[in-house]
Amino acid sequence: MSDFDRATAVRRRGSGSTYDPSIYDVDLDAGWSIGGRPNGGYLLAAIARAATQAADRPHPLAVSGHFLRPPAGGPAEVRTEVMKAGRTVATVRATLWQDDRACLDVLVTAGSLPEAAPDHVSTPMPVMPPPAECWSRADTDFRVELLDHVDVRLDPATVPDPKQPGDPVIRGWMGLRDGSAADALALLLAVDVAPPTVFRLGMIGWAPTVELSALVRAVPAPGWLAFEADASVVAGGWFDENATVWDSTGRVVAQARQLALVGRPS
Amino acid sequence: MSDFDRATAVRRRGSGSTYDPSIYDVDLDAGWSIGGRPNGGYLLAAIARAATQAADRPHPLAVSGHFLRPPAGGPAEVRTEVMKAGRTVATVRATLWQDDRACLDVLVTAGSLPEAAPDHVSTPMPVMPPPAECWSRADTDFRVELLDHVDVRLDPATVPDPKQPGDPVIRGWMGLRDGSAADALALLLAVDVAPPTVFRLGMIGWAPTVELSALVRAVPAPGWLAFEADASVVAGGWFDENATVWDSTGRVVAQARQLALVGRPS
Numbered sequence: 263m264s265d266f267d268r269a270t271a272v273r274r275r276g277s278g279s280t281y282d283p284s285i286y287d288v289d290l291d292a293g294w295s296i297g298g299r300p301n302g303g304y305l306l307a308a309i310a311r312a313a314t315q316a317a318d319r320p321h322p323l324a325v326s327g328h329f330l331r332p333p334a335g336g337p338a339e340v341r342t343e344v345m346k347a348g349r350t351v352a353t354v355r356a357t358l359w360q361d362d363r364a365c366l367d368v369l370v371t372a373g374s375l376p377e378a379a380p381d382h383v384s385t386p387m388p389v390m391p392p393p394a395e396c397w398s399r400a401d402t403d404f405r406v407e408l409l410d411h412v413d414v415r416l417d418p419a420t421v422p423d424p425k426q427p428g429d430p431v432i433r434g435w436m437g438l439r440d441g442s443a444a445d446a447l448a449l450l451l452a453v454d455v456a457p458p459t460v461f462r463l464g465m466i467g468w469a470p471t472v473e474l475s476a477l478v479r480a481v482p483a484p485g486w487l488a489f490e491a492d493a494s495v496v497a498g499g500w501f502d503e504n505a506t507v508w509d510s511t512g513r514v515v516a517q518a519r520q521l522a523l524v525g526r527p528s
Numbered sequence: 529m530s531d532f533d534r535a536t537a538v539r540r541r542g543s544g545s546t547y548d549p550s551i552y553d554v555d556l557d558a559g560w561s562i563g564g565r566p567n568g569g570y571l572l573a574a575i576a577r578a579a580t581q582a583a584d585r586p587h588p589l590a591v592s593g594h595f596l597r598p599p600a601g602g603p604a605e606v607r608t609e610v611m612k613a614g615r616t617v618a619t620v621r622a623t624l625w626q627d628d629r630a631c632l633d634v635l636v637t638a639g640s641l642p643e644a645a646p647d648h649v650s651t652p653m654p655v656m657p658p659p660a661e662c663w664s665r666a667d668t669d670f671r672v673e674l675l676d677h678v679d680v681r682l683d684p685a686t687v688p689d690p691k692q693p694g695d696p697v698i699r700g701w702m703g704l705r706d707g708s709a710a711d712a713l714a715l716l717l718a719v720d721v722a723p724p725t726v727f728r729l730g731m732i733g734w735a736p737t738v739e740l741s742a743l744v745r746a747v748p749a750p751g752w753l754a755f756e757a758d759a760s761v762v763a764g765g766w767f768d769e770n771a772t773v774w775d776s777t778g779r780v781v782a783q784a785r786q787l788a789l790v791g792r793p794s
Contacts (some may be wrong), residue, residue: 323766324739324787328619328635330612345623345630346596350789351738353594355621355633356613367611367621369594371739371787376764382696382729385760418670430648463648464629472617473590473637475741477768477787479761494651494772495745495780498642500589502743502783506760514761517768519785521590521637521743523616 266451269294270308270485272315272340284342286312290360292335295407295485299332302471302520303454304408305366307447309356310341313370314447317352321446324371325477333358333365349365375446375481380513387508388490391415393435397421414455422461430459430493430501435486443484450476453505453518456491460501460524463493467525469501476518485510499524529706531677532717533561536574538581538606539744545596546618550608552578556626558601561673565598568737569720570674571632573713575622578606579636579651580713583618587712590637592741599624599631605612630727641712641747651775654756655682659701661688688727696725696767701752709750716742719771722757726767726790729759733766733791742784751776765790 263271272286293475294304333516338360345353351373374396390396399406416434421444436452438444444452453476458469491505499522531538538552560570576588604626611619617639624632656662661679665672682700702718704710710718719742724735757771767790773782 304579324594326594326635326741328590328592328611328637330614330619343632345594348596352598353633364611367619367635369592369635369739371594376766378764380761380763382726382759382767384695384758429650460648473592473635473741473743475592475739475785477739477767477785479763479768492650493648494783495646496648497646497745498644498738500642500745501648502745517760517785519743519783521742 265440272312286340303451306450309368313354313356314372316342317354317372319372321375327368333360387512389436427464428462430462432456433490442446448508449516452507459493469525472521474520480515482509483511531706538578552606569717572716575634578624579620580638582608583620583638587641593634599626631722653778687743693730694728695729699756715782718753718773725759731790735788735791738787740786746781748775748781750775
């Protein structure tokens with residue numbers, strides 16, 4: 263069992279005194295955090311795992327998460343409701359609860375990802391240096407728990423530098439530190455793994471995600487994932503962030519957009 | 529009351545024998561359809577109206593809709609549940625039901641749209657001919673009920689033509705036929721008003737939306753809205769469509785991405 267599978271494992275309450283097969287127990291791992299708060303993509307992956315199991319479908323296709331309050335590491339539950347089970351897809355409402363409070367409300371449409379090669383692609387993989395020539399956590403003193411599990415490399419041209427603001431675009435690579443291959447669920451981690459792109463504008467600080475909607479487009483081939491995230495509009499303290507993820511063959515495997523609040527310096 | 533306000537009006541069951549203040553009745557207007565099915569953006573606008581009323585917030589900020597089955601014109605209800613009412617935003621789960629079947633499940637994060645001018649924008653309004661020089665429904669025999677209420681003009685360079693396939697990009701203008709100004713809710717119509725962009729690849733046919741997530745970024749100024757939609761990846765019968773909407777001052781007022789199925793020729 264990979265580190266990612268373990269950290270996002272869910273257990274159906276199919277028996278025992280608390281029997282309720284629509285509820286999945288999960289142990290949130292505080293190791294997958296940034297600044298003590300479990301990463302949003304990590305949470306979406308665990309919730310989508312419960313949702314796809316509830317729907318009995320192999321893959322998440324569309325995942326829409328609205329963030330209510332950040333959970334802490336520790337026990338939590340995913341309450342699921344299969345809203346429709348159709349021929350092509352099934353749709354599940356899945357809500358993460360902790361201490362009797364809803365933390366993250368999610369709609370998941372699940373099904374089988376296509377294996378066929380794309381008929382059309384208009385977002386080619388960005389050109390950037392290979393992972394070995396990119397920024398890694400060895401290049402900073404800032405400690406991010408998540409990076410114990412996820413190997414993130416940033417294109418040096420897009421590393422945030424308060425002394426040298428640039429366009430709000432961050433590119434890089436993602437792998438899992440234990441060497442396991444990222445699967446469709448791990449793509450939900452990949453769409454949220456870049457530092458907030460507004461850091462590139464000098465707007466440094468905790469930037470909470472309010473909503474994140476992701477499309478998973480294909481099961482990734484083994485190897486590094488490439489990602490690119492950019493902000494289109496920063497206004498009144500809000501910004502959007504659009505992310506695309508490619509696998510090692512250059513195929514687009516995930517797309518996402520999130521709405522987040524610009525952080526205040528801490 | 530504008531035509532759009534009337535067609536998307538919701539009535540809270542605050543009294544009477546069916547008293548339940550979390551339920552809103554709505555009369556879906558078949559006039560806002562394409563091929564007999566009420567338009568997805570129209571449905572999202574009516575549902576978001578109920579959600580913002582339930583949350584007692586002026587505007588939808590992030591709206592994520594998962595489409596379960598197409599409703600018909602006629603009576604329907606929006607069942608709402610306020611998941612969190614916070615200082616900055618409130619999140620509501622709102623589901624459209626008709627004939628005791630869930631048709632469209634939606635999460636809405638609502639709040640107040642910023643009035644401040646953007647600090648950063650990286651998606652300028654596309655250059656295209658003015659509405660009077662664009663394609664309108666007068667240029668086709670194909671009847672679309674929605675166009676009785678919504679005035680859609682397409683940049684001639686992006687009008688789908690089976691004889692001349694092109695990139696899956698469609699640009700144009702949108703206005704309301706009764707001359708009323710589009711408000712924040714009407715932007716949910718604007719993000720879904722372009723013909724499916726895969727039409728430009730020659731893939732003509734009913735292309736059902738499976739999921740659509742929209743961000744509303746500002747209350748639009750009066751006047752024509754400009755939109756641009758494009759598909760990034762078409763694979764295995766699935767395509768994404770990314771849409772941006774600008775108001776008459778050139779401000780980005782909405783962004784959305786949807787997942788849809790490529791249509792089969794009917």
